Amino acid sequence: MLHCEAVCKRYSAGQWILSDVDMTVSAGDVVAVVGTNGSGKSTLLKILAGLSQPTSGTVSGRPPTVGYVPDRFTAHERISAVSYLTHMGRIRGMSTAAARSRGGELLERLALVGGPTASLRTLSKGNAQKVALAQALLVRPGLLVLDEPWSGLDASAHGVLGDFIDEVAGQGGAVVFTDHREAITGTHATSAYAITDGRVVRRGGGHTEGPAPMVELTLTAPAAGAVPAQLDWYALPGVVDAARRGQGIVLRVTREHSDTVLMTALRNRWSVDAVARASHDRGSPTDARSVAP
Numbered sequence: 463m464l465h466c467e468a469v470c471k472r473y474s475a476g477q478w479i480l481s482d483v484d485m486t487v488s489a490g491d492v493v494a495v496v497g498t499n500g501s502g503k504s505t506l507l508k509i510l511a512g513l514s515q516p517t518s519g520t521v522s523g524r525p526p527t528v529g530y531v532p533d534r535f536t537a538h539e540r541i542s543a544v545s546y547l548t549h550m551g552r553i554r555g556m557s558t559a560a561a562r563s564r565g566g567e568l569l570e571r572l573a574l575v576g577g578p579t580a581s582l583r584t585l586s587k588g589n590a591q592k593v594a595l596a597q598a599l600l601v602r603p604g605l606l607v608l609d610e611p612w613s614g615l616d617a618s619a620h621g622v623l624g625d626f627i628d629e630v631a632g633q634g635g636a637v638v639f640t641d642h643r644e645a646i647t648g649t650h651a652t653s654a655y656a657i658t659d660g661r662v663v664r665r666g667g668g669h670t671e672g673p674a675p676m677v678e679l680t681l682t683a684p685a686a687g688a689v690p691a692q693l694d695w696y697a698l699p700g701v702v703d704a705a706r707r708g709q710g711i712v713l714r715v716t717r718e719h720s721d722t723v724l725m726t727a728l729r730n731r732w733s734v735d736a737v738a739r740a741s742h743d744r745g746s747p748t749d750a751r752s753v754a755p
């Protein structure tokens with residue numbers, strides 16, 4: 463489907479932001495792009511969405527309908543949220559009635575504070591983000607590109623956003639998003655890429671091809687009273703799966719990071735029951751969508 467080949471990007475004569483990016487996004491994929499501030503995540507997303515052109519390299523196979531949500535949606539217009547969505551829907555070829563109805567339905571699901579008739583210029587960052595999300599979903603996107611979509615959204619909208627992502631992917635669309643929290647990428651993404659020094663590598667081993675070696679760690683929780691008994695496993699490097707088992711937990715961790723994760727567990731008084739080479743039959747190393755955090 464969407465395929466980037468040897469994509470490089472720099473702005474004017476500045477330094478290279480992206481170098482030789484090879485990336486494929488297929489129907490049904492939910493792809494996380496992670497990286498530090500300024501690493502080029504937004505730049506990559508804009509190229510994938512078709513809003514920015516690579517300096518060199520090619521992007522092919524972009525679906526005709528792309529939904530894009532920027533990291534910040536600043537709307538100063540006086541018009542109401544639902545009127546804005548109606549206009550956007552018409553631009554996308556919908557009838558006025560269909561656009562208004564679909565826009566209203568999306569805003570209702572997102573629980574826009576102030577309701578659909580709230581004026582855009584009065585919206586908080588999180589509420590404006592809801593409108594931006596709704597406009598991207600007016601017409602079912604073949605590719606949905608979300609730049610830090612969780613940022614600013616209240617917790618109740620997080621679940622709705624997750625549902626939207628699942629719906630788009632379930633209907634054969636692809637989703638690409640950025641977020642800096644490992645737990646989010648682990649929960650929602652079927653694969654993840656990290657940007658470091660302009661290079662985009664498949665997370666969990668640093669290769670875009672072939673699964674990274676994985677280790678399965680079986681750990682038992684510390685006795686009651688020991689502190690801290692719980693760790694945010696997904697926040698540890700290399701953890702792609704964390705499944706509770708009785709009083710313990712079974713982690714799938716990239717071989718590269720397994721020693722670090724073990725040390726962290728031991729420092730926090732978890733006991734190690736078993737360390738084994740993990741098979742790849744349960745999906746790719748970054749396939750963590752089916753597992754609750």
Ligand SMILES: Nc1ncnc2c1ncn2[C@@H]1O[C@H](COP(=O)(O)OP(=O)(O)OP(=O)(O)O)[C@@H](O)[C@H]1O
Nearest residue numbers: 473476479497498499500501502503504505506533
């Ligand atoms: N239009 C532009 N013109 C010139 N430089 C730009 C432009 N857009 C981005 N940059 C630069 O490109 C680099 C990457 O920016 P980008 O916004 O893609 O990073 P990011 O990973 O999304 O950052 P953040 O996590 O802070 O949103 C930064 O150094 C930024 O200053």
